[in-house]
Amino acid sequence: MGLRKSDGFLVFLAACLVLFAVIFLHASLNNHESDADTVARIHLVRDLGLTDLCLFTEARYTRHPAMADMNTAFQDHPVALEHFPSGALLPPPEHLRHYGMD
Amino acid sequence: MEWIEKQRNVLDFTLSSILRRKGKNIALFTVYTAMVFLLASVMFFTHAIKKEAALVLREAPEIVVQRMQAGRHALMPLAYLEKIRAIRGVSRVEGRLWGYYYDPVVGANYTLLTGRKSLPPGSMVIGNGISRARGVYEGDLMSFRTYSGENAGFKVTEILSAESELVSADLMLVNEEDLRHLFGLPREFVTDLAVTVRNPRELNTIAAKIADLLPDARPIIRDEILRTYEAAFDWRGGIMVVLLAGAVLAFVIFAWDKGSGLSAGERREIGILKAIGWETSDILLMKFWEGAVISLTAFLLGTILAYLHVFFASSILFGPALKGWSVLYPSFKLMPAVDLYQVATLFFLTVVPYIAASILPSWQAATVDPDSIMRT
């Protein structure tokens, strides 16, 4: 009679669920702290006294958002449209927005 | 046992119904999976990178003190360093020398800095990203223009590891003399200060003392640095809102398609089923399975593919969005990390509404009288 449709689907679903579980296992078994890449980055941050990830190299305040001064980030207008695409991904740091309030 | 057999039987018929409308269902399934794939990819990526930032920047300076003048960053006089050193609770104060250099050859910005170790004059250590962008390797010479227009040549003695690119891709390390010569920085000034305190719990107090002592100085504590990256890729930010809106729109279209009523063929089929003895609840069970088959498969497949995309293919599809207008972009692998809570949220936001949209609009058709098929 061949494989029944519902059986075929349930087997496929089970396989997907297994894969799903494998993903979770894979992610949780990986020890973040002993990962070679992470360790290399930590060493450099410590040795060089770095303050930011090198993600957006378009401008100074996107390259070092943690170090940015208030005026640069809000250069033209507090609600001005962002110049760079990365501005949509990384908002101005919180400590700038609350500057002078503590 | 009977209940299971009933589910299998109804599922058989549901699957054959889905296969009978192959074109439409394949289109729905593809869009659904693509949507889940996109959302899950974004989810995995942002979670992993935030986790990485939190871990890596734990070793950032405890307090960085900048000086502001006329609303802009100004150079930090070394005299301030002495004043801060005198504050009780401060164990060490160091001047940091760093700045930006725009390279017109490739149109990229480099971050120039003096590290703690002293380098021989005329030599430079560069990040792997610069090496890639300029095709420069160990032993090569690079030429720069100083602030006064002169040429300054540097020999590349080392290239920083590829693994550390996420923090070092655009770095250029030179010794203090060379940096001052390149930028024209006078001896009495540094870029900013890095302060280490004896008792970490006193960080806020000491930062407040520094602000009091030096009114034109701005202290930034490590906590603030970490929180900057916690807010990265926030759902409230520009692109994320667009993404979310797009996803919501796609699902609204699904629901509209399903809710705009069943086709004449579907109605006829339900009429026949009612006539041969299926109850309203049986019809709705079939509709449930119809929704569940498509949405469960799309969800699982989309999430699995997203995981592979982000952690095994380095999020290649996001490349253009992440690179933005940068010329120099770090190449990095992210450590696999999954937030169960986020995945569960994605499940409830995608699967549940779809199943509801499969069942609810069919309610009216499912309650049709069994003899309706004979009256048409």
Next chain:
Amino acid sequence: MIRLVNIRKVFNAGRHNEFTAIEDVSLTIEQGRVTVFNGPSGSGKTTLLSIIGCMARPTAGRIWLEDREITSLPERFLTSIRRGTYGFIFQHFNLVRGISALENAMLPAFPTGQSRKSLVQKAGRLFSIFGIADRAESRVEWLSGGEQQRVAIARALINDPAIIIADEPTAHLDTKLSEEFIGIFKLLRDDGKTVIISSHDPVVCDSPIVDRVISIRDGRLQ
């Protein structure tokens, strides 16, 4: 045994297209017999069959199935009675297109939770009896009218009902097939089943197998 007392059925009550399909019908259908409702189209035969077969409720009047009154049973009970007691063969067959003949025959039993294997066996046996075993896996659109008719009969029998109801069964069949059809009904009658047919085909009404003919015209018995 089925008993109807003062049955009345009105469609679209209170609206401009209000229509009385059946007016004051009272009758008793005997068990194990072949009963035929004879009348022209529009006489209310189909409506009467649907009421007898628990597919529609009367507007007025009462119905008994054996000793149980089923006039105002909730849908759930009505459906399970109908599923277990009646097998309906529609005038236009009403088979589900796109799936096999076998699948169609098993369809009424799917929600009952019987295993697929047992259903395949049952349907297979029925197909053999009716001579269409080799067409079991074919899609119903590819079957001839006579073959579809037999699939419809097999479907009506899958839950082993005591009563078979057929609405104008020979409407799409030629004489030869009609007579074959009547032969099948003889088998069912011999098996102890009650058969109720609506037809205005003389081949059916005049057949020796028929135990009783009830004439109906304009919603009333003659």
